[in-house]
Amino acid sequence: xxxxxxxxxxxxxxxxxxxxxxxxxxxxxxxxxxxxxxxxxxxxxxxxxxxxxxxxxxxxxxxxxxxxxxxxxxxxxxxxxxxxxxxxxxxxxxxxxxxxxxxxxxxxxxxxxxxxxxxxxxxxxxxxxxxxxxxxxxxxxxxxxxxxxxxxxxxxxxxxxxxxxxxxxxxxxxxxxxxxxxxxxxxxxxxxxxxxxx
Amino acid sequence: xxxxxxxxxxxxxxxxxxxxxxxxxxxxxxxxxxxxxxxxxxxxxxxxxxxxxxxxxxxxxxxxxxxxxxxxxxxxxxxxxxxxxxxxxxxxxxxxxxxxxxxxxxxxxxxxxxxxxxxxxxxxxxxxxxxxxxxxxxxxxxxxxxxxxxxxxxxxxxxxxxxxxxxxxxxxxxxxxxxxxxxxxxxxxxxxxxxxxx
DNA sequence: CCTACCGATCGGTAGG
DNA sequence: CCTACCGATCGGTAGG
Numbered sequence: 123x124x125x126x127x128x129x130x131x132x133x134x135x136x137x138x139x140x141x142x143x144x145x146x147x148x149x150x151x152x153x154x155x156x157x158x159x160x161x162x163x164x165x166x167x168x169x170x171x172x173x174x175x176x177x178x179x180x181x182x183x184x185x186x187x188x189x190x191x192x193x194x195x196x197x198x199x200x201x202x203x204x205x206x207x208x209x210x211x212x213x214x215x216x217x218x219x220x221x222x223x224x225x226x227x228x229x230x231x232x233x234x235x236x237x238x239x240x241x242x243x244x245x246x247x248x249x250x251x252x253x254x255x256x257x258x259x260x261x262x263x264x265x266x267x268x269x270x271x272x273x274x275x276x277x278x279x280x281x282x283x284x285x286x287x288x289x290x291x292x293x294x295x296x297x298x299x300x301x302x303x304x305x306x307x308x309x310x311x312x313x314x315x316x317x318x319x320x
Numbered sequence: 321x322x323x324x325x326x327x328x329x330x331x332x333x334x335x336x337x338x339x340x341x342x343x344x345x346x347x348x349x350x351x352x353x354x355x356x357x358x359x360x361x362x363x364x365x366x367x368x369x370x371x372x373x374x375x376x377x378x379x380x381x382x383x384x385x386x387x388x389x390x391x392x393x394x395x396x397x398x399x400x401x402x403x404x405x406x407x408x409x410x411x412x413x414x415x416x417x418x419x420x421x422x423x424x425x426x427x428x429x430x431x432x433x434x435x436x437x438x439x440x441x442x443x444x445x446x447x448x449x450x451x452x453x454x455x456x457x458x459x460x461x462x463x464x465x466x467x468x469x470x471x472x473x474x475x476x477x478x479x480x481x482x483x484x485x486x487x488x489x490x491x492x493x494x495x496x497x498x499x500x501x502x503x504x505x506x507x508x509x510x511x512x513x514x515x516x517x518x
Numbered sequence: 519c520c521t522a523c524c525g526a527t528c529g530g531t532a533g534g
Numbered sequence: 535c536c537t538a539c540c541g542a543t544c545g546g547t548a549g550g
Contacts, residue, residue, distance in 0.1 A: 130535095143434070144435075145435075146431065148344075148347070149346070151528065151529080152528080152529065153527070154527095161535080162535075163529085164535080164536070165535050165536070167531095168535070172530080173529060173530085222434070224433065229434075231489055232427050232430030233431065234493075235489075235493040236341070236342035236420070236422075236427075237343075242493075245493070246493050249493065249494070250494055253494075276502075277502055277505060280499075281486075281502075284483050287482065287486055288481060288485060291433075291485065295432075295433040295440075295443070295444050295447065296448055296451075304478045304479075307475060308479045308482070315513065349544065350544080350546085351543065352543095359519080359520095361546085363520070370545080370546080
């Protein structure tokens with residue numbers, strides 16, 4: 123059962139994710155967020171213990187969106203087929219404009235990589251988890267004989283992951299509308315190379 | 321001839337680049353920068369017209385560092401050989417820890433991609449210029465018959481560029497000390513694939 | 519280059 | 535959920 127003010131809290135977090143994707147999790151000030159959701163500052167912060175707590179809850183909410191849009195309900199066969207589906211869903215999610223500022227975690231990564239603390243740890247944990255999921259899927263595909271056994275799963279995951287992050291960069295900073303198609307082409311070419319021939 | 325206070329100004333910009341690589345160009349506040357260089361706030365801002373001007377000069381200084389460490393004095397043969405040298409010098413520069421927060425332009429990209437203005441334009445111009453230089457070198461290598469003529473220069477440059485940015489991300493956020501070796505392996509593998517066999 | 523100051527905004531709290 | 539307020543810090547200026 124949701125608590126009584128669950129709806130408002132969710133609305134605040136939805137606005138917080140969008141604001142943070144543009145202005146960063148630090149630029150996400152309580153006053154600015156309050157204006158955005160048309161509440162008083164104390165009304166906003168009353169839902170959270172502190173700004174750090176608000177940032178942590180915002181990261182957690184973004185993890186929830188990612189899981190729902192990228193990971194949930196994938197029915198493809200485990201291995202190479204599921205790897206392709208996961209990468210395509212990720213690409214589509216980042217390209218979709220779900221958040222005004224592009225990929226939430228790319229922005230949060232760059233902002234918090236130099237600031238020790240719980241927010242940085244939460245961002246690192248979430249992004250590492252996703253990277254490790256790609257590694258695991260590559261490993262499975264190797265075990266199934268779909269990907270060449272001389273491929274290093276960590277290396278292949280690194281290269282695939284790089285392409286989607288690059289696409290986000292190229293679209294957000296350089297306004298390259300073809301960025302995600304380039305990521306897709308790179309992924310397909312790389313997987314084609316890794317695939318066991320025959 | 322440098323103006324009389326050129327030395328101090330350069331010291332301020334050196335500190336500003338380092339601070340911005342960690343805290344961002346916005347987190348680079350005049351007060352914090354003043355404390356870092358042991359001056360008063362007005363002493364710092366006196367060298368610049370405004371905070372935006374300070375940010376622009378800091379970007380310009382970072383372009384200068386990049387040119388000196390990556391682009392200057394490359395003697396390799398134009399084409400594939402020079403492409404390899406440029407990518408290796410870029411990788412080494414980003415890996416070197418020249419700035420505390422890792423790649424200055426990666427941090428600035430994520431921070432300003434959602435904020436219109438002159439700072440964003442300067443960051444976009446600088447990074448686009450570097451990307452276009454990689455494209456140009458690929459094109460030359462194709463013309464020289466060193467890279468297969470069915471390679472799309474923009475696509476290949478996108479993929480190579482992605483690997484170094486990914487390495488910066490992996491080291492700064494995930495503390496992956498092997499990140500730049502992964503970038504190197506990816507670059508070599510990709511160039512090997514693009515290379516004309518025989 | 520400094521001190522001293524401006525109005526605005528920051529995160530957060532008191533009190534209701 | 536609100537108003538009203540706290541001390542700290544923001545970018546920037548006056549005056550020297």
